[in-house]
Amino acid sequence: MAGNIILEVVTPEKSVVSEEAKIVVAPGSLGEFGVLIGHTPFLSTLKVGSLRYMDANNVERYVFISGGFAEALPGKVTVLAESAERRRDIDLERAKSAMERAQKRLTDVSKKQDVDFMRARIALERALHRLRVAGTRR
Protein backbone atom coordinates (compact mmCIF):
# COMPACT_ATOMS: atom_id res chain seq x y z
CA MET A 1 0.00 0.00 0.00
CA ALA A 2 1.52 3.18 -1.22
CA GLY A 3 -0.15 5.59 1.12
CA ASN A 4 -3.27 6.77 2.79
CA ILE A 5 -6.45 8.02 1.27
CA ILE A 6 -8.42 10.87 2.79
CA LEU A 7 -11.86 9.88 3.99
CA GLU A 8 -14.57 12.41 4.57
CA VAL A 9 -18.05 11.61 5.80
CA VAL A 10 -20.39 14.59 5.73
CA THR A 11 -24.03 14.90 6.67
CA PRO A 12 -26.18 17.99 6.21
CA GLU A 13 -25.69 18.75 9.88
CA LYS A 14 -21.98 18.34 10.29
CA SER A 15 -18.83 16.65 9.16
CA VAL A 16 -18.61 13.29 10.91
CA VAL A 17 -15.25 11.90 9.81
CA SER A 18 -12.33 13.65 8.22
CA GLU A 19 -9.12 11.69 8.45
CA GLU A 20 -6.65 9.48 6.66
CA ALA A 21 -7.42 5.87 6.05
CA LYS A 22 -5.57 2.93 4.57
CA ILE A 23 -8.65 1.31 3.13
CA VAL A 24 -12.30 2.26 3.07
CA VAL A 25 -15.09 -0.26 2.58
CA ALA A 26 -18.51 1.19 1.88
CA PRO A 27 -21.96 -0.39 1.45
CA GLY A 28 -22.77 0.43 -2.18
CA SER A 29 -26.30 -0.14 -3.37
CA LEU A 30 -25.05 -2.76 -5.83
CA GLY A 31 -22.73 -4.34 -3.31
CA GLU A 32 -19.96 -3.45 -0.95
CA PHE A 33 -16.87 -1.88 -2.44
CA GLY A 34 -13.43 -1.12 -1.14
CA VAL A 35 -11.33 1.90 -2.00
CA LEU A 36 -7.55 2.21 -1.76
CA ILE A 37 -5.41 5.14 -2.75
CA GLY A 38 -5.27 5.77 -6.49
CA HIS A 39 -8.80 4.59 -7.15
CA THR A 40 -10.39 5.53 -10.46
CA PRO A 41 -13.01 8.29 -10.08
CA PHE A 42 -16.07 6.43 -8.99
CA LEU A 43 -19.56 7.37 -7.92
CA SER A 44 -22.06 5.14 -6.20
CA THR A 45 -25.22 5.33 -4.18
CA LEU A 46 -25.08 3.79 -0.73
CA LYS A 47 -27.60 1.77 1.17
CA VAL A 48 -28.18 1.68 4.87
CA GLY A 49 -25.29 -0.07 6.49
CA SER A 50 -21.87 0.26 7.94
CA LEU A 51 -18.86 1.89 6.45
CA ARG A 52 -15.58 0.57 7.76
CA TYR A 53 -12.11 1.87 7.34
CA MET A 54 -8.64 1.23 8.62
CA ASP A 55 -7.17 4.39 10.03
CA ALA A 56 -3.53 5.45 9.86
CA ASN A 57 -2.72 3.48 13.03
CA ASN A 58 -4.19 0.26 11.70
CA VAL A 59 -7.26 0.49 13.91
CA GLU A 60 -10.42 -0.67 12.23
CA ARG A 61 -13.24 1.81 12.63
CA TYR A 62 -16.94 1.63 11.87
CA VAL A 63 -19.40 4.32 10.90
CA PHE A 64 -23.13 3.84 10.55
CA ILE A 65 -24.53 5.30 7.31
CA SER A 66 -28.22 5.69 6.58
CA GLY A 67 -28.04 5.85 2.83
CA GLY A 68 -26.57 8.50 0.62
CA PHE A 69 -23.83 8.39 -1.94
CA ALA A 70 -20.08 8.26 -2.17
CA GLU A 71 -17.57 9.72 -4.52
CA ALA A 72 -14.11 8.24 -4.79
CA LEU A 73 -11.25 10.17 -6.32
CA PRO A 74 -7.63 8.99 -6.47
CA GLY A 75 -6.70 10.69 -3.20
CA LYS A 76 -10.00 11.13 -1.48
CA VAL A 77 -13.30 9.46 -0.67
CA THR A 78 -16.27 11.65 0.12
CA VAL A 79 -19.39 10.12 1.59
CA LEU A 80 -22.53 12.23 1.63
CA ALA A 81 -25.06 10.64 3.95
CA GLU A 82 -28.38 11.74 5.35
CA SER A 83 -27.12 10.76 8.75
CA ALA A 84 -23.96 9.09 9.91
CA GLU A 85 -22.63 8.15 13.31
CA ARG A 86 -19.35 6.79 14.47
CA ARG A 87 -19.67 3.63 16.48
CA ARG A 88 -19.02 5.37 19.78
CA ASP A 89 -21.68 8.01 19.04
CA ILE A 90 -24.50 5.59 18.42
CA ASP A 91 -27.30 5.93 20.91
CA LEU A 92 -27.94 2.31 21.81
CA GLU A 93 -31.07 2.93 23.83
CA ARG A 94 -32.61 4.96 21.04
CA ALA A 95 -31.77 2.38 18.42
CA LYS A 96 -33.25 -0.38 20.56
CA SER A 97 -36.47 1.46 21.21
CA ALA A 98 -36.69 2.38 17.53
CA MET A 99 -36.32 -1.28 16.67
CA GLU A 100 -39.05 -2.33 19.07
CA ARG A 101 -41.36 0.36 17.82
CA ALA A 102 -40.80 -0.65 14.22
CA GLN A 103 -41.35 -4.33 15.03
CA LYS A 104 -44.59 -3.53 16.78
CA ARG A 105 -45.83 -1.66 13.75
CA LEU A 106 -44.78 -4.42 11.43
CA THR A 107 -46.78 -7.04 13.33
CA ASP A 108 -49.92 -5.06 12.63
CA VAL A 109 -50.78 -6.94 9.46
CA SER A 110 -53.93 -4.97 8.67
CA LYS A 111 -51.86 -2.09 7.34
CA LYS A 112 -49.64 -4.05 5.03
CA GLN A 113 -49.99 -1.67 2.12
CA ASP A 114 -49.74 1.39 4.24
CA VAL A 115 -47.06 4.04 3.92
CA ASP A 116 -46.47 3.63 7.64
CA PHE A 117 -45.65 0.02 7.01
CA MET A 118 -42.96 0.95 4.52
CA ARG A 119 -41.60 3.53 6.90
CA ALA A 120 -41.51 1.05 9.72
CA ARG A 121 -39.57 -1.39 7.57
CA ILE A 122 -37.01 1.24 6.72
CA ALA A 123 -36.84 2.29 10.36
CA LEU A 124 -36.29 -1.30 11.40
CA GLU A 125 -33.51 -1.68 8.91
CA ARG A 126 -31.83 1.46 10.18
CA ALA A 127 -32.14 0.40 13.79
CA LEU A 128 -30.76 -3.07 13.09
CA HIS A 129 -27.77 -1.67 11.27
CA ARG A 130 -27.11 0.80 14.05
CA LEU A 131 -27.14 -2.03 16.55
CA ARG A 132 -24.95 -4.14 14.36
CA VAL A 133 -22.37 -1.38 14.02
CA ALA A 134 -22.50 -0.70 17.73
CA GLY A 135 -22.12 -4.37 18.54
CA THR A 136 -18.97 -5.02 16.49
CA ARG A 137 -15.98 -5.80 18.59
CA ARG A 138 -12.78 -3.88 18.39
Place this chain on the structure above:
Amino acid sequence: MATLKDVQIKIGAVKKTKQITRAMGMVATSKLRGAQQNMDGFRPYAAKFAEVLGSLAEKAGEGASPLLVPREEVKKINIVLCTSDRGLCGGFNVNLITAANKFMKERSEQGLDFSFTNFGKKGRDWCRKNKMEIDSANLGIVGARFGFNVALTAGQKLVDGFLDGTYDEVYVVFSEFISRSKQIPVVKQILPIPPIETAEEEEVDTDKPYQAEHICEPSPAELLGDLLPRHVYVQIYSALLETSTSEHAARMAAMDNATTACNDMINSLTLAYNKARQAAITAQLMDIVGGAEALKG
Protein backbone atom coordinates in the same frame (compact mmCIF):
# COMPACT_ATOMS: atom_id res chain seq x y z
CA MET B 1 -48.17 69.21 32.51
CA ALA B 2 -48.10 65.71 33.84
CA THR B 3 -47.67 65.39 37.56
CA LEU B 4 -44.41 64.19 39.03
CA LYS B 5 -45.81 60.85 40.04
CA ASP B 6 -47.17 60.13 36.54
CA VAL B 7 -43.85 60.79 34.91
CA GLN B 8 -42.05 58.66 37.44
CA ILE B 9 -44.36 55.71 36.80
CA LYS B 10 -43.86 56.07 33.09
CA ILE B 11 -40.09 56.12 33.41
CA GLY B 12 -40.27 52.94 35.47
CA ALA B 13 -42.43 51.26 32.82
CA VAL B 14 -40.11 52.17 29.98
CA LYS B 15 -37.12 50.93 31.95
CA LYS B 16 -38.80 47.56 32.43
CA THR B 17 -39.57 47.36 28.72
CA LYS B 18 -35.98 48.16 27.97
CA GLN B 19 -34.83 45.30 30.17
CA ILE B 20 -37.03 42.92 28.25
CA THR B 21 -36.01 44.09 24.82
CA ARG B 22 -32.38 44.00 25.77
CA ALA B 23 -32.68 40.46 27.11
CA MET B 24 -34.52 39.33 23.96
CA GLY B 25 -31.84 40.95 21.86
CA MET B 26 -29.14 39.04 23.68
CA VAL B 27 -31.00 35.76 23.36
CA ALA B 28 -31.40 36.40 19.64
CA THR B 29 -27.69 37.13 19.34
CA SER B 30 -26.70 33.86 20.91
CA LYS B 31 -29.26 31.92 18.89
CA LEU B 32 -28.01 33.63 15.77
CA ARG B 33 -24.56 32.32 16.51
CA GLY B 34 -25.91 28.78 16.78
CA ALA B 35 -27.89 29.14 13.56
CA GLN B 36 -24.86 30.40 11.73
CA GLN B 37 -22.91 27.41 12.95
CA ASN B 38 -25.60 25.13 11.58
CA MET B 39 -25.33 26.91 8.26
CA ASP B 40 -21.58 26.51 8.25
CA GLY B 41 -21.96 22.82 9.05
CA PHE B 42 -24.25 22.37 6.08
CA ARG B 43 -22.04 24.18 3.62
CA PRO B 44 -19.56 21.36 2.84
CA TYR B 45 -22.42 18.97 2.16
CA ALA B 46 -24.24 21.43 -0.08
CA ALA B 47 -21.10 22.30 -2.01
CA LYS B 48 -20.12 18.70 -2.62
CA PHE B 49 -23.66 17.81 -3.51
CA ALA B 50 -23.96 20.59 -6.09
CA GLU B 51 -20.63 19.60 -7.55
CA VAL B 52 -21.52 15.95 -8.01
CA LEU B 53 -25.00 16.76 -9.24
CA GLY B 54 -23.70 19.24 -11.77
CA SER B 55 -21.28 16.77 -13.31
CA LEU B 56 -23.89 14.03 -13.35
CA ALA B 57 -26.57 16.17 -14.93
CA GLU B 58 -24.19 17.00 -17.72
CA LYS B 59 -23.56 13.36 -18.39
CA ALA B 60 -27.10 12.06 -18.09
CA GLY B 61 -28.48 14.64 -20.49
CA GLU B 62 -31.84 16.30 -20.47
CA GLY B 63 -35.10 14.65 -19.66
CA ALA B 64 -33.35 12.03 -17.58
CA SER B 65 -35.88 12.32 -14.81
CA PRO B 66 -39.52 13.46 -14.64
CA LEU B 67 -38.48 15.87 -11.93
CA LEU B 68 -36.59 17.90 -14.51
CA VAL B 69 -39.37 18.22 -17.07
CA PRO B 70 -41.58 21.33 -16.90
CA ARG B 71 -45.31 20.70 -17.27
CA GLU B 72 -46.90 22.09 -20.40
CA GLU B 73 -50.01 23.13 -18.58
CA VAL B 74 -49.57 24.46 -15.10
CA LYS B 75 -52.70 24.38 -12.98
CA LYS B 76 -51.66 24.04 -9.41
CA ILE B 77 -48.74 25.59 -7.65
CA ASN B 78 -47.55 24.72 -4.19
CA ILE B 79 -45.78 27.39 -2.24
CA VAL B 80 -43.52 26.43 0.61
CA LEU B 81 -43.74 29.46 2.83
CA CYS B 82 -41.04 29.72 5.47
CA THR B 83 -41.72 32.22 8.22
CA SER B 84 -40.99 32.40 11.91
CA ASP B 85 -43.18 31.06 14.68
CA ARG B 86 -42.95 34.14 16.80
CA GLY B 87 -43.24 37.83 16.22
CA LEU B 88 -41.25 40.74 17.59
CA CYS B 89 -38.79 40.60 14.76
CA GLY B 90 -39.57 43.75 12.83
CA GLY B 91 -40.78 43.43 9.26
CA PHE B 92 -39.39 39.95 8.86
CA ASN B 93 -42.62 37.97 8.43
CA VAL B 94 -44.42 40.79 6.67
CA ASN B 95 -41.68 40.94 4.06
CA LEU B 96 -41.86 37.20 3.45
CA ILE B 97 -45.62 37.16 3.18
CA THR B 98 -45.59 40.17 0.88
CA ALA B 99 -43.12 38.38 -1.35
CA ALA B 100 -45.38 35.31 -1.49
CA ASN B 101 -48.42 37.46 -2.15
CA LYS B 102 -46.74 39.40 -4.92
CA PHE B 103 -45.63 36.19 -6.55
CA MET B 104 -49.21 34.85 -6.40
CA LYS B 105 -50.61 38.01 -7.93
CA GLU B 106 -48.15 37.80 -10.79
CA ARG B 107 -49.14 34.24 -11.53
CA SER B 108 -52.81 34.29 -10.68
CA GLU B 109 -54.10 35.80 -13.91
CA GLN B 110 -53.77 32.44 -15.65
CA GLY B 111 -56.38 30.98 -13.35
CA LEU B 112 -53.97 28.98 -11.27
CA ASP B 113 -54.67 27.30 -8.00
CA PHE B 114 -52.34 27.70 -5.09
CA SER B 115 -51.77 25.61 -2.05
CA PHE B 116 -49.38 26.11 0.81
CA THR B 117 -46.87 24.11 2.74
CA ASN B 118 -46.21 26.19 5.79
CA PHE B 119 -43.16 26.33 7.96
CA GLY B 120 -43.76 28.70 10.82
CA LYS B 121 -46.84 29.91 12.60
CA LYS B 122 -46.96 33.43 11.20
CA GLY B 123 -47.25 32.22 7.64
CA ARG B 124 -49.86 29.66 8.59
CA ASP B 125 -51.94 32.25 10.40
CA TRP B 126 -51.83 34.47 7.36
CA CYS B 127 -52.94 31.61 5.11
CA ARG B 128 -55.80 30.81 7.44
CA LYS B 129 -56.93 34.38 7.63
CA ASN B 130 -56.95 34.69 3.85
CA LYS B 131 -58.63 31.31 3.33
CA MET B 132 -55.75 29.75 1.47
CA GLU B 133 -55.49 26.05 1.00
CA ILE B 134 -52.98 24.65 3.47
CA ASP B 135 -51.55 21.24 2.65
CA SER B 136 -49.42 20.94 5.71
CA ALA B 137 -48.20 23.19 8.45
CA ASN B 138 -45.02 22.61 10.39
CA LEU B 139 -44.57 24.58 13.57
CA GLY B 140 -41.71 24.74 16.01
CA ILE B 141 -39.03 24.25 13.39
CA VAL B 142 -37.89 27.61 12.12
CA GLY B 143 -35.77 29.31 14.74
CA ALA B 144 -35.23 26.12 16.71
CA ARG B 145 -32.79 23.28 16.29
CA PHE B 146 -33.94 20.90 13.62
CA GLY B 147 -32.44 18.04 11.68
CA PHE B 148 -32.29 17.12 8.06
CA ASN B 149 -35.18 14.68 8.49
CA VAL B 150 -37.59 17.63 8.71
CA ALA B 151 -36.64 18.69 5.21
CA LEU B 152 -36.69 15.07 4.15
CA THR B 153 -40.27 14.44 5.25
CA ALA B 154 -41.56 17.67 3.74
CA GLY B 155 -39.54 17.16 0.58
CA GLN B 156 -40.83 13.64 0.08
CA LYS B 157 -44.38 14.91 0.22
CA LEU B 158 -43.64 17.56 -2.38
CA VAL B 159 -41.85 15.18 -4.71
CA ASP B 160 -44.68 12.66 -4.45
CA GLY B 161 -47.23 15.41 -5.04
CA PHE B 162 -45.35 16.56 -8.07
CA LEU B 163 -45.02 13.08 -9.52
CA ASP B 164 -48.68 12.16 -9.11
CA GLY B 165 -49.77 15.47 -10.62
CA THR B 166 -51.17 17.12 -7.51
CA TYR B 167 -48.77 19.98 -8.04
CA ASP B 168 -47.38 21.18 -11.33
CA GLU B 169 -44.87 23.54 -9.84
CA VAL B 170 -43.41 24.04 -6.41
CA TYR B 171 -41.81 27.23 -5.16
CA VAL B 172 -40.19 28.01 -1.89
CA VAL B 173 -40.40 31.43 -0.27
CA PHE B 174 -37.69 32.01 2.28
CA SER B 175 -35.49 34.69 3.70
CA GLU B 176 -31.97 34.69 2.46
CA PHE B 177 -29.39 35.55 5.07
CA ILE B 178 -26.92 37.97 3.56
CA SER B 179 -25.51 39.61 6.64
CA ARG B 180 -26.55 40.37 10.17
CA SER B 181 -28.16 43.56 8.99
CA LYS B 182 -29.54 42.36 5.67
CA GLN B 183 -31.94 39.55 4.89
CA ILE B 184 -34.01 39.50 1.74
CA PRO B 185 -37.08 37.42 0.89
CA VAL B 186 -36.50 35.12 -2.06
CA VAL B 187 -38.91 33.13 -4.21
CA LYS B 188 -37.21 30.10 -5.69
CA GLN B 189 -38.50 27.35 -7.92
CA ILE B 190 -37.69 23.88 -6.65
CA LEU B 191 -39.91 21.68 -8.81
CA PRO B 192 -39.60 20.98 -11.67
CA ILE B 193 -35.91 21.30 -10.93
CA PRO B 194 -34.50 24.18 -12.94
CA PRO B 195 -31.42 23.48 -15.09
CA ILE B 196 -28.65 22.45 -12.77
CA GLU B 197 -25.64 24.13 -14.38
CA THR B 198 -26.73 27.32 -12.70
CA ALA B 199 -26.56 25.72 -9.25
CA GLU B 200 -26.11 28.66 -6.92
CA GLU B 201 -24.47 26.87 -4.03
CA GLU B 202 -21.20 28.33 -2.94
CA GLU B 203 -18.12 26.65 -4.30
CA VAL B 204 -15.74 25.17 -1.77
CA ASP B 205 -12.37 24.56 -3.36
CA THR B 206 -12.05 26.32 -6.64
CA ASP B 207 -8.34 25.74 -6.75
CA LYS B 208 -8.87 22.11 -7.64
CA PRO B 209 -10.49 21.53 -11.02
CA TYR B 210 -13.13 18.87 -10.80
CA GLN B 211 -12.42 15.57 -12.49
CA ALA B 212 -15.59 14.74 -14.28
CA GLU B 213 -15.00 11.24 -15.63
CA HIS B 214 -16.51 8.88 -13.11
CA ILE B 215 -17.41 5.28 -13.23
CA CYS B 216 -20.99 5.26 -12.03
CA GLU B 217 -22.78 2.57 -10.16
CA PRO B 218 -25.65 2.22 -11.01
CA SER B 219 -25.80 4.08 -14.35
CA PRO B 220 -25.53 7.90 -14.45
CA ALA B 221 -29.23 8.22 -15.23
CA GLU B 222 -30.22 6.02 -12.31
CA LEU B 223 -27.84 7.81 -10.01
CA LEU B 224 -29.31 11.10 -11.08
CA GLY B 225 -32.79 9.76 -10.44
CA ASP B 226 -31.67 8.94 -6.94
CA LEU B 227 -29.98 12.27 -6.36
CA LEU B 228 -32.62 14.62 -7.73
CA PRO B 229 -35.19 14.09 -4.98
CA ARG B 230 -32.35 14.59 -2.53
CA HIS B 231 -31.57 17.83 -4.30
CA VAL B 232 -35.09 18.98 -3.43
CA TYR B 233 -34.56 18.07 0.24
CA VAL B 234 -31.26 19.87 0.27
CA GLN B 235 -32.93 22.98 -1.14
CA ILE B 236 -35.63 22.90 1.49
CA TYR B 237 -33.15 22.30 4.27
CA SER B 238 -31.04 25.20 3.14
CA ALA B 239 -34.13 27.44 2.89
CA LEU B 240 -35.07 26.51 6.45
CA LEU B 241 -31.58 27.17 7.74
CA GLU B 242 -31.44 30.52 6.00
CA THR B 243 -34.84 31.52 7.32
CA SER B 244 -33.94 30.53 10.87
CA THR B 245 -30.73 32.48 10.77
CA SER B 246 -32.51 35.46 9.25
CA GLU B 247 -35.19 35.34 11.90
CA HIS B 248 -32.68 35.64 14.70
CA ALA B 249 -30.81 38.39 12.89
CA ALA B 250 -34.05 40.27 12.26
CA ARG B 251 -35.09 39.92 15.87
CA MET B 252 -31.70 41.08 17.02
CA ALA B 253 -31.97 44.21 14.90
CA ALA B 254 -35.56 44.85 15.98
CA MET B 255 -34.68 44.50 19.64
CA ASP B 256 -31.67 46.71 19.21
CA ASN B 257 -33.89 49.42 17.75
CA ALA B 258 -36.41 48.96 20.52
CA THR B 259 -33.71 49.31 23.18
CA THR B 260 -32.45 52.49 21.54
CA ALA B 261 -35.99 53.83 21.36
CA CYS B 262 -36.41 53.06 25.06
CA ASN B 263 -33.26 54.99 25.87
CA ASP B 264 -34.52 57.99 23.92
CA MET B 265 -37.83 57.84 25.71
CA ILE B 266 -36.18 57.56 29.11
CA ASN B 267 -34.07 60.59 28.30
CA SER B 268 -36.97 62.75 27.25
CA LEU B 269 -39.09 61.55 30.17
CA THR B 270 -36.31 62.27 32.65
CA LEU B 271 -36.10 65.75 31.20
CA ALA B 272 -39.84 66.23 31.62
CA TYR B 273 -39.59 64.87 35.17
CA ASN B 274 -36.81 67.28 36.10
CA LYS B 275 -38.70 70.17 34.57
CA ALA B 276 -41.84 69.32 36.52
CA ARG B 277 -39.86 68.96 39.73
CA GLN B 278 -38.14 72.29 39.17
CA ALA B 279 -41.46 73.93 38.41
CA ALA B 280 -42.91 72.58 41.67
CA ILE B 281 -39.94 73.86 43.69
CA THR B 282 -40.19 77.26 42.06
CA ALA B 283 -43.90 77.43 42.81
CA GLN B 284 -43.26 76.55 46.45
CA LEU B 285 -40.57 79.21 46.74
CA MET B 286 -42.91 81.78 45.22
CA ASP B 287 -45.46 80.88 47.84
CA ILE B 288 -43.05 81.34 50.72
CA VAL B 289 -41.67 84.57 49.34
CA GLY B 290 -45.17 85.84 48.66
CA GLY B 291 -46.26 84.95 52.21
CA ALA B 292 -43.24 86.71 53.75
CA GLU B 293 -43.89 89.81 51.66
CA ALA B 294 -47.50 89.87 52.80
CA LEU B 295 -46.48 89.61 56.49
CA LYS B 296 -44.01 92.50 56.10
CA GLY B 297 -46.63 94.64 54.46
